[in-house]
Amino acid sequence: MRGQARSHPQRIDDSGPKPGSATLEGHGDVSFRPIRPVRSYERIVEQIEEAIVEGRLRDGDFLPSEREMMSQFSVSRSTVREAMRVLESSGLVRSRPGNPNGAEVLGLSTVALRKTVDRLVMGRRVRLVDLIHFRMLMESSANMLAARLRTHEDLVAMETALEEMRAAMPRGYEAFSAADVRFHALVAQASGNALIQMFNEVVHDVVLGMIASKIAGSQEGTSTMELSLLHHADVLEAIRAKDAPRAGRIARENLFEYYGVLLPPEDRTAVRLLLDAQALG
Amino acid sequence: MRGQARSHPQRIDDSGPKPGSATLEGHGDVSFRPIRPVRSYERIVEQIEEAIVEGRLRDGDFLPSEREMMSQFSVSRSTVREAMRVLESSGLVRSRPGNPNGAEVLGLSTVALRKTVDRLVMGRRVRLVDLIHFRMLMESSANMLAARLRTHEDLVAMETALEEMRAAMPRGYEAFSAADVRFHALVAQASGNALIQMFNEVVHDVVLGMIASKIAGSQEGTSTMELSLLHHADVLEAIRAKDAPRAGRIARENLFEYYGVLLPPEDRTAVRLLLDAQALG
DNA sequence: TTTAATTTGTTCGTATGTATG
């Protein structure tokens, strides 16, 4: 009395009418779309993902235990586990052995994004110059938007963050870097475009990973931090003055100054072209 | 003699020294990093992912069957399956029941990227105006780079693609759209930055999905295609003339013309600001 | 501090639907 499979609700017909093509109208002129079999674990992923996206499950909440889910979804534990692995690989959830609370909900994150870009870099589809160029675009746009849209509160918060960077300097690069991230998050917040912020953050991380794996500890000197501090003060000044073009240009110049030396000469020349005015028409 | 677990190679010590922090030097000044237990399925994912990224497994290749992998990796079937689910959710692999070849390798793709951005849109972290603004940045950059770097061969290929768009018009929006995608791929190729291409493509898809779910068939008229054709001809002309600023501006204007009407008035005004010259400093 | 209960990680066995030759 074991190993039996009582009911097999697999190969479900419903795959949900996705909009975007294939209208069907009347009897004579129908057009069908290919069916992709939907596995059980996918439907579990969908339900949990939806709950997280819609905010019914929030960061820090806990999922039921696997055994409870297996009765709630009326599937086997293996199926529940496959769903958990997928959710975990998307960074939506984290599970630890022995945790009586069940898996922890992490909310929306960029870990999947990072993995994808990392793969592209590893596979040599994307080079360092591409990443730096991209960051120049993102960061200068964020700065320009921030210069246009910043409120007084934004400004105060940025000043505080800059102070924190200054204060963190003697505590080493780690602390300094963390304060640096906070400053940029504030700029991005003031810019109002969450997408630019996320993509920039992801590519920033990937670049750090890339140069760290090449040149260990290349940017951890005190002079680097002091230089960075000056750059950030410049940016803040431009944003305060609502000088969008200057805020954008400073971002590009700073990135070039940081990372330009890591590029092969021909790429460096190419990126230098992007510094100047007519980078946009 | 069943249900027994002979060897449990779980909870492995090795988590691989990831560079980026925590130097350890001598006896007195060590600093350790937290250990994350590495599950068996993760190590399988790593191996297969690595093989794909490095090109040892290519698009169209097949993985061994689950039963064979289970003996190659010396793990159970469930563990292999969990790894397969993760690889499948990243779009690296696809498996079908009854396929005697085993799972098919799909190579690097952007499906994971798309899912992530889709989630952000669903969760209202990212709005339509953010997406359109982002596309303006990506597409104008791609056009400008293409205007600077295009070879004669690039130009010929783009002309051919434009002809194909014209020829596809009477065959309906689907065919036209496919030719449109090819044109943009050529521009992106000429620009030389694969990252910009991918991100733009992903966001493009997400936008289409967004407006399709709101306004069914909003852009499938013949006049829309004719307008699009004119825009593309303009772009090609600017690229041919190596007029980077103009190539960039045309991209932004076209996007505004297409999608501006879908934006709420205040967002529309904000995006209009980005059309003009000093979008970069 | 030790123990007991619960949970995840992993394995094995079995049954069923599906695709290929």
Add this chain to the structure above:
DNA sequence: TCATACATACGAACAAATTAA
């Protein structure tokens, strides 16, 4: 048609880890 190999799915068991009594 039929046999074979495959993926999907279910169930039961044990080991290791965590938490709380």
